[in-house]
Amino acid sequence: MQRVTKPGHTLRGLAMCLAFGICVSGGTARGADAVLDIWAAASLREPVSQLARRFETQAQGRKVNLVFGASSALARQIQAGAPADVFLSADDVTMDRLQANGFVRPETRRVFASNQLVVVAARELTVPLAVPNDLLRPEVKRIALAAPEVPVGRYARQWLTSRGLAEGVKARAVVLDDARATLASVDSGNAEAGIVYVTDARVAKTARIAFAVPDAEQPYIVYVGAVMVGGDQPELADDFLRLLVSQDGLAALHAAGFRPPPAQAASSPDAP
Amino acid sequence: MSGGEAIAMATLTLRVGVVAIALAFLPALGLGLWLARREFRGKALVEAVIALPMLLPPVAVGLGLLLLFGRRGPFFPLLHALGVELPFTWWAAALAAALVGFPFLARACEQAFADVEPRFEQLARSLGYTRASTFFRVTLPLARRGVLYGTVLAFTRGLGEFGATAVVAGIQPGRTETLALGIWSRIQLGDDSGALALCAASFALALAATTLAEGWLRRAPRAGVKARS
Numbered sequence: 289m290q291r292v293t294k295p296g297h298t299l300r301g302l303a304m305c306l307a308f309g310i311c312v313s314g315g316t317a318r319g320a321d322a323v324l325d326i327w328a329a330a331s332l333r334e335p336v337s338q339l340a341r342r343f344e345t346q347a348q349g350r351k352v353n354l355v356f357g358a359s360s361a362l363a364r365q366i367q368a369g370a371p372a373d374v375f376l377s378a379d380d381v382t383m384d385r386l387q388a389n390g391f392v393r394p395e396t397r398r399v400f401a402s403n404q405l406v407v408v409a410a411r412e413l414t415v416p417l418a419v420p421n422d423l424l425r426p427e428v429k430r431i432a433l434a435a436p437e438v439p440v441g442r443y444a445r446q447w448l449t450s451r452g453l454a455e456g457v458k459a460r461a462v463v464l465d466d467a468r469a470t471l472a473s474v475d476s477g478n479a480e481a482g483i484v485y486v487t488d489a490r491v492a493k494t495a496r497i498a499f500a501v502p503d504a505e506q507p508y509i510v511y512v513g514a515v516m517v518g519g520d521q522p523e524l525a526d527d528f529l530r531l532l533v534s535q536d537g538l539a540a541l542h543a544a545g546f547r548p549p550p551a552q553a554a555s556s557p558d559a560p
Numbered sequence: 561m562s563g564g565e566a567i568a569m570a571t572l573t574l575r576v577g578v579v580a581i582a583l584a585f586l587p588a589l590g591l592g593l594w595l596a597r598r599e600f601r602g603k604a605l606v607e608a609v610i611a612l613p614m615l616l617p618p619v620a621v622g623l624g625l626l627l628l629f630g631r632r633g634p635f636f637p638l639l640h641a642l643g644v645e646l647p648f649t650w651w652a653a654a655l656a657a658a659l660v661g662f663p664f665l666a667r668a669c670e671q672a673f674a675d676v677e678p679r680f681e682q683l684a685r686s687l688g689y690t691r692a693s694t695f696f697r698v699t700l701p702l703a704r705r706g707v708l709y710g711t712v713l714a715f716t717r718g719l720g721e722f723g724a725t726a727v728v729a730g731i732q733p734g735r736t737e738t739l740a741l742g743i744w745s746r747i748q749l750g751d752d753s754g755a756l757a758l759c760a761a762s763f764a765l766a767l768a769a770t771t772l773a774e775g776w777l778r779r780a781p782r783a784g785v786k787a788r789s
Contacts, residue, residue, distance in 0.1 A: 325732075330748075353732065353733070353734055353735060354733065355730065355731070355732045355733065357731065365648065365730050367631075368626055368630045368631060368647060368648075369630050369631035369636075369647045369648060370647070370648040370730055370732075371645070371648055371649075465748060466748065468748060468749050468750070469747075469748040469749075469750075471750065472747070472748060472749060472750025473750075475750045476750055476752070493750065
């Protein structure tokens with residue numbers, strides 16, 4: 289029986305695992321750190337990352353955590369308790385919904401940019417894609433669109449519907465999670481064409497802009513930012529929104545291809 | 561993607577996996593022993609319920625966790641009073657990993673305990689061992705192999721957890737973005753080489769865990785009880 293009475297290995301192993309677990313679990317709990325959580329539409333990745341880095345260097349010990357995704361998905365997570373301090377949405381519909389549910393500090397809400405839709409084509413696509421009806425060519429087998437609840441997906445469908453192309457495109461639509469995933473599927477050649485923002489097309493690796501949606505047909509695209517009720521850094525959050533609408537912020541957005549907010553941006557408290 | 565980001569992701573993944581096992585181990589061990597030793601009506605139902613997190617789509621498990629522990633969930637006020645913020649923290653990722661790994665661990669424990677000859681336990685008791693020392697000095701050492709195997713299975717399953725984690729912890733770089741979530745967001749961005757690098761890191765972690773466990777098993781004798789020769 290001697291060999292049996294050896295509690296050593298298993299117990300020691302368990303103890304080691306637990307000790308290790310406790311060791312590694314320190315450090316990252318959400319404590320009283322001055323971390324600003326910015327949740328932003330996927331299309332804002334470059335300018336907001338750049339501004340966040342600048343914001344961090346403006347004061348000692350400041351840290352910004354960035355989460356990018358479809359505005360609709362981010363808003364859902366915020367409603368479920370996600371720790372966002374600032375939310376930057378690619379439309380006002382999503383922000384309105386959050387506000388109606390009491391997650392937004394309405395006085396902080398600002399419209400800060402606009403954008404435009406373009407049709408992008410994969411490198412592999414050999415036939416010309418120059419006018420909207422070309423989307424229905426047989427060579428264009430798959431058209432990448434963001435999901436209908438995602439702002440860019442909704443804008444794209446609005447435009448397609450206004451051109452009477454919604455049905456034809458629907459049959460060959462590949463539905464993606466956000467603006468960047470839509471671009472990526474054209475970039476990788478897995479979809480022949482896609483509808484994204486002009487700012488996304490700028491960071492494309494292989495996809496090219498086939499044509500821009502004409503100005504007169506552009507949907508009303510606005511980017512809205514606000515401080516969230518559930519966040520724990522309301523002052524920092526407000527400071528960041530101020531940076532976003534400052535000359536520096538507008539310059540960074542402009543450099544990334546965003547347009548200034550439309551004049552009828554009445555939902556901004558600072559609007560003239 | 562920088563190397564620092566990848567290392568931070570791998571560390572987070574490891575932490576999530578280890579904490580998940582720490583959460584799941586004792587309940588799974590106890591439940592495994594209970595199921596191995598007791599026959600009762602409705603046992604099949606209990607076993608089916610335990611297997612659920614393994615059988616359901618992981619996103620469904622995530623939704624369940626979010627509904628239970630989220631802002632409007634029944635457990636939120638309790639946790640909030642204790643100062644614990646669960647949804648969208650890495651603890652949520654660990655809980656998700658623990659839950660989806662639990663069936664693997666509990667079933668492996670059950671099997672391992674069922675394979676232990678009750679005679680040895682009876683013998684130990686007859687020699688004056690208490691129930692507890694019989695368990696720790698006879699049953700557990702004999703079941704060691706299966707328990708460890710289940711632990712490795714549950715651990716590696718936890719390392720790769722995606723669906724439940726994405727729902728209940730969100731994909732927050734530097735906070736909840738584990739390797740599996742990182743691979744997904746790289747794919748979303750069309751950054752295939754970044755995604756592949758993270759795949760390699762996942763592979764290395766899983767390989768290290770299994771190799772470690774195999775070495776451990778080899779060091780110890782295969783069976784605790786051997787006929788005297």
